Amino acid sequence: MSYRAFFSYCFLCLSLALFLGCSAQKKLQKRLTGTWNITRYEILYPSGQREETLNVGTIIFHRNGSGDNDMPILTRDLRTPNSRRFSWKNTDRSVTIVSENTYLAKSWIVVENRKKRQVWNSTTNELIQTMELQRVR
Numbered sequence: 001m002s003y004r005a006f007f008s009y010c011f012l013c014l015s016l017a018l019f020l021g022c023s024a025q026k027k028l029q030k031r032l033t034g035t036w037n038i039t040r041y042e043i044l045y046p047s048g049q050r051e052e053t054l055n056v057g058t059i060i061f062h063r064n065g066s067g068d069n070d071m072p073i074l075t076r077d078l079r080t081p082n083s084r085r086f087s088w089k090n091t092d093r094s095v096t097i098v099s100e101n102t103y104l105a106k107s108w109i110v111v112e113n114r115k116k117r118q119v120w121n122s123t124t125n126e127l128i129q130t131m132e133l134q135r136v137r
Contacts, residue, residue: 024092031115032061032090036133038071044128058136059104061088069102095120104131 038056045051057071067086086099099105108131112119118133 025090028090028092028095028110028113031113032088032095032118033063035060035136036118037136038069038131039134040130040132041071042130044130046126059133065089067097069104071102071104 036059038059040052040054041056042050042052057069059067059069059071061067065087067088069084069086071084084099084102084104086097086102086105088095088097090096093110094107095110096107097104106122106124108120108122110118111121111130116135120131120133122129122131
């Protein structure tokens with residue numbers, strides 16, 4: 001195999017890998033855009049205690065990478081409702097929410113990725129959080 005054929009083959013493989021990787025990322029980004037109900041939010045503490053809250057609020061992902069949520073701060077019986085703005089970005093398997101005004105600001109691993117249902121996990125300071133989302137529109 002000549003060098004030219006070898007480099008052409010490598011370039012083709014690399015281009016294909018980048019295209020496939022980017023398409024999964026774009027697919028998740030497109031899928032997330034819209035309004036979602038947070039149907040379940042669970043916190044598992046290092047002690048083994050589990051706190052679960054149902055129908056917590058909504059989260060909106062805008063196409064431009066911004067978003068809003070009306071989810072209260074959830075920490076051991078403390079609830080503070082307020083609308084909070086954030087920015088977000090994603091890879092093919094994770095979503096990162098960036099804000100100083102929302103408890104959701106962290107990186108989330110996408111465990112289940114469907115058009116109408118999402119399940120995400122995250123760990124922060126030995127806490128394990130699970131969030132289930134149901135599409136509204």
